[in-house]
Amino acid sequence: MESQKKESQNLPGSKLGGPKKGIIVAVVLILIAAGGLGGYEFYKSSASGVTITVWGAGSAGGEQSAFNHSLASFEQAYPNITVQDSPAATLGNLPTVAHAGTAPNVVRLSSDQAGLFYSAGLVLNMSKYLNKSFTSQYTKGTIADWTSGGTLYGIPVNTNGIGLYYNKQLVPTPPTNTYQMIMDAKNVSDMGSSYVGLPYALGADYGYRFAAWLPAFNGELFNSSFYPMLNSTNDTAALSFVWNWTVQYHIDKLGLSTVADEQALFESGKAAFILDGPWDQSTYQNALGKNLGVTAIPFDNATGKWPMPLWGSQGYAITVPQASGATSAQTWASVQFIKWMTNYSSQLALFNKAGDFPSLNSVGAYISVHNNSDPLISGWVAQEQHTQFFPNYPQMGYYWSAFHAGATDLAQNSTTVSVSDATKMIEASIIQSLQSNNLPYSSPAMNYLYGAESISIGHFVNEITLDQTYVFAPFQSDVSNAGSGGYRA
């Protein structure tokens, strides 16, 4: 009801004043009461149309096909709203066009990029348009991805991260702890010089995959004051562990190679494992067929902690009228559009056409019932139990290249550069970037910018609401972490 009220406040034509306004409002209220029509239905019956512009439609192929499918049904449901979409628009240009007041009304982008734009005031505060009962339909993890300072700035359409793919021909049973994973990888590496147990090109990593290992060592990317923690004992231990795959366990030798090299090894059946996301699953399925398996990155038996990949989300955000020049009618239409594009049928289409995991609990439940024989899905469900919040604060933007520089230095100059040298360098580089860009990394400053409630950014475990038969018993114990580490709902 509350949302309907808000919607009706934003109906086109609300600019009319005086007695006419009163008459129109009265007529609208009578119509609603009499016909039980919602605000959008009234809008549908109005003669005037509205056009909104949209940037982004997901990656080429399945995601764009799902986008077009949902767009067609939206235009059918809202014949007076015309959507002009630019699937290949460059999101990097958004600040430029926003400053010129010609930004698109809606953008499809990742939660962290949207977080950056929200910090700049480019995208709309959605809390104004969506109430709690609406957001409660989505997984807490994805809503957290799209929340900053207690404010929702977009609606998630999917969720994903990395897991551990394995070749069943080389590793018949997936490892349940890191010791087993290393031993399995070692057995495969020992099969010959062309085999690599766990190919991981550290020098090619920008820190996305490495970040998964931090929780297993009690490490973190930034502390609650947004100070980078890469040079901490725990983070250094995590990097040592990953680097030991090369120098101590000899299960990896890719160092300065590329991710494509890792993938080529795995696809050709010369690697036991690969750390990757569902976006590459179809490639691996084509190469390995039924021998492809996926499981959660295993429990670290040495530290007693789980590795937790960054669990991100793609979604839709609406640009502020100052950026797009939107009228209230366009803003209203944009809200309807993004609600439609993230609804049950749109997310189901996205799953069916692109394999994207849903952000809606109901779609997750549907998938777990209808795809319960798919072992790959159960693998991802297992992984989803052990994930961390994908940081959406601007400081995170300076982690990637700093990590890449340090990791490359370590892989390239292993005789002269130690792991602690690398972590020192990474942290110093992040601090230098934060200083150079005048970005605060002390607690009082962050409180000032974001509000005190936003500064808990510890590990995050997604709350899974899929069918509980899919929650593997060994993983359930970790769900208790959900409330322990700066969990943001």
Added chain:
Amino acid sequence: METKTEKISRNGGIWKGYIYLLPILIVLITLDFYPIAYAVYISLTNFGLFHFFSFSYVGLANYSLVFRTGLLTTLLIHTVIFSVGSILVMVPFGLGMAVIMNQRELRGKYIFRTMFLFPWAFPAFVTILIWKGMLDYNLGIINKILAYVSISPVNWLGTGNLAMLSLILVNLWLSFPYYTFVYTSALQSVPQELYDAAEMDGYGALSRLTRIVFPLLRRQIAFISIFGFITAWNNFYLPYLLTYGGPGVSTQTLPIYTYIDAFANVQFAIGSALSIISILILAIAVIIINHYSKMMTILY
């Protein structure tokens, strides 16, 4: 004594001159002076992530920030290595090719000249992507050829120093036709009699080069070196497409970092300050070099 008619005619001529200059002045003002002036203005504000729609004047704070944090030093080192490194290979190579192609007895020189135009005439981004493939560690043809002669594969783009070397070599490939042609035209302006006289005096090829070509072409060489230095300093698309500043930050030059910081990190004021610093450094470098080489006299 100038008559009234002559005066009107002379003034009309001056105005005509101004009218003829107008198109280029408009282009310069709209495409150069206004954007630079706007960048100066932005660099003196806090326009960026936290002050996007309403920003204010902050004086030289952004300049002070980039100098204070040491970031600029790293970027300058990379930019200087790339620019000077490019000049050090492009100038001798272009001159060498021009000298070879300027040989009277060389057969098929027109065919060679046409062929040598190809790397320059081909779209640069396509050339860069082809080089990227050729330099690939596993699939690149360069490492395949090295393997044939039993040389271990080289990680051209994955190792810091080699990535910078790769940038310089690809830049050489993209630029050498231009340098070759400029030198060729300069060489053709050297009177043939000087070569003939030198030959009669028993000068060898090297002596002809050092005693005739270099002294007569010194201004052209200085001009081309400075021109090449400026072009390499401002080169954005080559490092962007070939290495994107990596691996790590080993090929991150001023233009690349400025772009990433302004557009990816929404730090327009800092990005503008960096671009203004870049312009100032270039201007100072050109003034100093010109002072010693007098190369600009070639233009007047």
